[in-house]
Amino acid sequence: MSIDFENDLNEAQREAVFATEGPVLVIAGAGSGKTRTIVYRLAHLVETGVDPAQILLLTFTRKAAQEMLSRAESILGRPLTGTSGGTFHSFAYATLRRNAADIGFAGGFTLMDRADSENVCKEVKDELELGKGDRSYPKKSTLLDMITKSRNKELSIEGVLEREAYHLSPYLEDLNAVAAGYARFKRDHALADYDDLLFLLDELLEKNEPLRNQLQTRYRYIMVDEYQDTNLVQARIVRHLAGTRGNVMAVGDDAQSIYAFRGANVANILEFPKIFEGARVIRLERNYRSVQPILDLTNEILKGATTKFDKTLYSELQSDRLPEVVHPLSDQTQARLVVDEIIELGRKYPLHDVAVLFRAGYQSFPLEVALTRVGIDYQKFGGIRFHEAAHIKDVLSYLRLVQNPHDLLAWQRALDHVKGVGPKSVTKIYQAVHARDDKYLGKMFKKHEQLRELFAELDALRGLPPRPAALIERILAFYQPILVERYPDDYPKRQAGLEQLGQIAAGYTDMEQFLGDLSLDGDPDDEQRKENAVVLSTVHSAKGLEWSAVILIDLVEDRFPSRKAMQRAEDLEEERRLMYVACTRARECLKLFVPASVYNRASGLSDPTLPSPFVQELPAGVYERKNESYGGGLRPVTPLRVHAPDSAPSAGSAAPVGDPSKLGFCRHKIFGKGKIIAQPEPNKFKVNFPGFGIKTIVGDYLELL
DNA sequence: GGAGAGGGCGTTTTT
DNA sequence: CGCCCTCTCC
Numbered sequence: 001m002s003i004d005f006e007n008d009l010n011e012a013q014r015e016a017v018f019a020t021e022g023p024v025l026v027i028a029g030a031g032s033g034k035t036r037t038i039v040y041r042l043a044h045l046v047e048t049g050v051d052p053a054q055i056l057l058l059t060f061t062r063k064a065a066q067e068m069l070s071r072a073e074s075i076l077g078r079p080l081t082g083t084s085g086g087t088f089h090s091f092a093y094a095t096l097r098r099n100a101a102d103i104g105f106a107g108g109f110t111l112m113d114r115a116d117s118e119n120v121c122k123e124v125k126d127e128l129e130l131g132k133g134d135r136s137y138p139k140k141s142t143l144l145d146m147i148t149k150s151r152n153k154e155l156s157i158e159g160v161l162e163r164e165a166y167h168l169s170p171y172l173e174d175l176n177a178v179a180a181g182y183a184r185f186k187r188d189h190a191l192a193d194y195d196d197l198l199f200l201l202d203e204l205l206e207k208n209e210p211l212r213n214q215l216q217t218r219y220r221y222i223m224v225d226e227y228q229d230t231n232l233v234q235a236r237i238v239r240h241l242a243g244t245r246g247n248v249m250a251v252g253d254d255a256q257s258i259y260a261f262r263g264a265n266v267a268n269i270l271e272f273p274k275i276f277e278g279a280r281v282i283r284l285e286r287n288y289r290s291v292q293p294i295l296d297l298t299n300e301i302l303k304g305a306t307t308k309f310d311k312t313l314y315s316e317l318q319s320d321r322l323p324e325v326v327h328p329l330s331d332q333t334q335a336r337l338v339v340d341e342i343i344e345l346g347r348k349y350p351l352h353d354v355a356v357l358f359r360a361g362y363q364s365f366p367l368e369v370a371l372t373r374v375g376i377d378y379q380k381f382g383g384i385r386f387h388e389a390a391h392i393k394d395v396l397s398y399l400r401l402v403q404n405p406h407d408l409l410a411w412q413r414a415l416d417h418v419k420g421v422g423p424k425s426v427t428k429i430y431q432a433v434h435a436r437d438d439k440y441l442g443k444m445f446k447k448h449e450q451l452r453e454l455f456a457e458l459d460a461l462r463g464l465p466p467r468p469a470a471l472i473e474r475i476l477a478f479y480q481p482i483l484v485e486r487y488p489d490d491y492p493k494r495q496a497g498l499e500q501l502g503q504i505a506a507g508y509t510d511m512e513q514f515l516g517d518l519s520l521d522g523d524p525d526d527e528q529r530k531e532n533a534v535v536l537s538t539v540h541s542a543k544g545l546e547w548s549a550v551i552l553i554d555l556v557e558d559r560f561p562s563r564k565a566m567q568r569a570e571d572l573e574e575e576r577r578l579m580y581v582a583c584t585r586a587r588e589c590l591k592l593f594v595p596a597s598v599y600n601r602a603s604g605l606s607d608p609t610l611p612s613p614f615v616q617e618l619p620a621g622v623y624e625r626k627n628e629s630y631g632g633g634l635r636p637v638t639p640l641r642v643h644a645p646d647s648a649p650s651a652g653s654a655a656p657v658g659d660p661s662k663l664g665f666c667r668h669k670i671f672g673k674g675k676i677i678a679q680p681e682p683n684k685f686k687v688n689f690p691g692f693g694i695k696t697i698v699g700d701y702l703e704l705l
Numbered sequence: 706g707g708a709g710a711g712g713g714c715g716t717t718t719t720t
Numbered sequence: 721c722g723c724c725c726t727c728t729c730c
Contacts, residue, residue: 061720089720114719135713135725194720261718360717382718422707520720540718562717578718601721602715 003043003075009036016249016282017041020048020221023242023276024249025269029313030298030584031289031546034251035068038223041249042072045221046080053082056219056241060226062086062521064544068225084219086521088234092197093516095204095215102208103200108512109190110404113519115388117182117193118144119409124181130174138171147179151195152231152263164568190406198233205240216243226544227252227272231263239275246276255302255309258540258578260570285311289546291319294590297622298583304617305576306569313584323583323590325615328628330606331554334595335366337628338551339374341591342534345549351376355535355547357582359560363553364536366599371534379530382538387518391483391494392501396515398475399468402461403511405433414458417482418450468505468514476502539582550586553593556609557669579614592623613669616701665705668697673705 005014013033016026017040028034038057046052059065065085073079084091093111100108112120122140131137138146146165150157157175161168168175186192192200205212222242224230227250230238242248250272257266273279287295295313302309328334338356345354358364361383371378386392393413400410408430415426425444429451432440445452457478461471476498483491483498508514535547554560561575583590594615597606625637666687667673678686683699 087720133726139724197720259719262720362716385719420707424706538718559717564717574718604721 003040003047005040005044009033009040010284010286012282012284012286013037013040015280016284017044019249019280019282020045021247023246023272023279025227025272025276025279025281026249026251026284027269027281028251028253028284029287029311030253030256030581031287031313031315032284033286033288034225034253034284035064035071035544037284038225038251039068039071039075041223042068042080042083043076046072046076050221051082052080053084054218054220055080055083056091056222057083057085058088058091058222058224058238059085060087060229060544062090064225088230088237089194089197090517090520092201092237093520096192096197096200097512097516099204099208099211102211103204104187105190105192107190107406108404109192110400110407110410111197111516111519112186112191112193112409113387114144114194115393116191116409117148119412120182120185120191121147121178124178124185125174128174128177128181130177138168138175142168143175143178144182146175147182148193148195149261149263150179151199152233153265154232154263164571185408188406189408190404191409198231198237202233202236202240205237212240212243215241216245220245220247222248224248224250225252228254228257228266228269229259229264230268231265232268235265235268235275242276248276255305255311255577256543256581256584258543258574258581260574285313287313287315288317289587290315290584291317291321291588293319293322293622294583294586294588297323297590297618298580300618300622301576301580301583301614304614306573317587319588321589322622322624323586323592324626325592325594325618325623326626326628326634327611328593328595329597329630331366331595331598333628333632334553334593335370337634338367338553338593339370339376341551342371342376343374345589346534349548351532351534352379352530353547354549354551355537355542355545355585356551356553357537357539357542357585358553359539359562359578361538363559367536367553377530377533378536379533380536382541386497386500389494389497391479391487392497394482395472395475395479395498395501396518398458398461398478399471399511399515401458402466402471403515414454415451417486418448418454420448421451466511468508468511469502471511472502472505539578542585543581546585546587548587549589549591550582551591551593552582553595554598555592555594555612555615556598557612558609559598560612561614576614579612610669616669619700666702667705668702 005017009017010033013036016024016037020041026034026037028037042055042057045055057065057068059068065087069080069083069085096103097108100106118140121143125131125140125143146157146160146168150160153160155163157179158172161172186196205215219241222238224238229252238248238250250269252269254266254269257264260266273281292315295315299312302311326337328337342351342354356364356367364380368378368380387396394417397410397413400407401414404410411430412426415421415429421429428440429444431437441455445455461474464470464474483494487494504518505514558566560579561572565571565575592615594611595609597608600607626634627637629635664676665673666676666685668687674687676685676687685697685699685702687697687702
């Protein structure tokens with residue numbers, strides 16, 4: 001079977017597929033067949049005799065890598081044996097485990113997850129007696145945020161505070177102290193966090209020339225997907241791996257950069273041609289995913305960006321239906337309307353081909369309730385992960401102790417279930433274990449029978465061959481009574497999760513691999529799309545995916561864009577790109593929901609909302625508006641015209657300007673209330689905004705008062 | 706030193 | 721409203 005590159009690819013795609021030697025940068029617009037290009041390139045390499053084991057494919061999620069590899073296998077008609085594919089983090093973890101002694105972890109190390117890292121921050125803060133009695137002191141999650149931001153952006157903590165957290169500057173010294181303590185704690189207990197994986201790998205490659213050469217020789221062809229979302233250290237890793245041969249292809253789209261908050265640096269993609277001299281730049285611009293009316297709308301979103309993208313997507317897929325902007329009366333009725341919509345769409349598409357997207361995990365809760373009520377199955381991506389659930393972490397803590405007796409975090413978790421043992425005793429027990437202080441331990445065993453049982457269990461586990469499945473099975477039996485006591489309300493559900501954990505363990509022979517995979521990419525439910533389950537996802541987790549129908553909810557100020565992003569211009573820009581990513585996921589049908597009020601759990605009341613600026617900005621021609629009527633149904637709304645009937649319609653979606661000839665007061669979504677002082681053009685107004693001064697604004701953005 | 710009760714507070718996004 | 725942190729009592 002030979003592959004039909006002529007028919008299956010367009011010219012630009014073919015160019016990228018066949019450019020196998022030397023550096024290549026592929027700027028791939030949304031839906032432009034980026035995945036297809038990578039898949040065919042994999043196949044082409046192997047078809048021309050490259051050993052699959054010489055290929056390294058770095059992607060944003062493990063799922064993406066697996067999908068690409070299996071698609072390449074299917075067009076090749078044979079397996080890709082030995083190809084390395086995965087995330088930077090998983091690649092780093094695997095490489096570091098093989099060279100643990102070289103990075104100062106002779107006895108191996110344990111990978112921490114976010115909660116572990118936060119707990120260490122708190123531990124260090126308490127140890128240093130910082131923030132005692134100060135209620136407004138930065139919380140552990142804030143402490144960790146600053147530490148990892150500083151690392152990922154490779155700025156001092158002072159630099160991070162200056163740029164984006166000025167309000168924390170009084171705590172600069174404390175933050176530095178916590179950061180230092182945090183680093184020391186990790187060393188002392190053979191722990192590594194997500195950031196360490198990247199930095200340790202970079203360091204290892206920098207220092208260990210033989211290893212670097214070995215990897216460069218092994219990986220003759222490197223492909224990196226989603227390059228716009230790599231950070232500085234990831235770019236250095238790519239450089240180390242590519243070496244002088246530089247057979248590296250980076251694929252990405254600067255308009256879809258949505259991970260700056262964790263240090264992603266668009267400069268990586270923009271400067272790729274400078275770093276890899278002689279790089280070929282190939283642009284994929286034709287869109288194969290979406291119908292033209294959807295692209296008309298997404299092109300408008302990009303037009304509003306401060307940083308201009310020379311990107312106007314076009315498609316040959318036509319449609320006579322415009323995207324819809326729906327205005328429900330509240331987030332509660334939004335949930336009901338979305339359910340109705342899903343049922344309707346379910347007649348046309350399989351449910352797993354319909355997605356509801358939102359800015360933050362919690363925003364789908366009302367919808368989840370509504371879906372459950374009518375019995376529609378759903379699969380949620382983003383939000384709390386499998387391995388983050390307390391009962392899973394409980395069970396894993398025993399496993400971690402078998403693997404790494406220095407893992408204080410695991411000790412804390414395991415000992416937390418022993419009655420009568422609190423934080424202080426944990427420290428003492430930990431010290432006693434490592435100092436072989438049997439007298440102290442013996443005393444404690446007498447006092448706390450549960451403690452004796454725990455130690456007996458751990459010893460038994462350490463005596464077994466280190467097979468994840470066998471150990472988990474034993475642990476589950478031991479943990480059962482603890483589970484029932486700790487979670488009397490919902491332990492059956494949690495038990496199901498634990499059984500699932502046992503299933504996953506069955507697929508592993510190596511303990512470290514098992515633990516690492518769980519933390520790195522481990523939601524077993526994500527592995528495949530459930531048939532007939534509608535997809536609920538954060539926009540971030542929807543990256544790279546597509547559906548026939550996409551519904552976006554909660555498109556109101558403070559939610560999308562997030563309230564936290566309203567302060568700094570560059571954060572708001574990232575929200576805009578996020579909105580762009582969300583809308584470009586849709587193939588045929590796109591619906592944007594803008595509830596007029598949302599439930600505020602602080603007050604227990606419904607707060608009125610302002611439509612998201614990203615919706616407000618859209619020109620009237622690119623969508624059809626529908627309002628929920630008080631009676632419950634949806635009614636199409638004819639946009640009001642600002643100008644004389646013969647001019648183009650351009651009324652703002654939610655707050656149309658009335659008669660422009662009448663000067664008076666108006667409201668702007670950012671500048672607030674202002675006085676109109678002149679009308680230099682039919683649709684332009686000079687407005688004096690208290691506190692902001694005189695601005696000239698297009699009428700569409702003003703609401704007349 | 707641990708466990709339970711009251712009070713402030715505030716929901717991004719992820720490997 | 722629910723979480724997390726702190727304070728107080730045993």
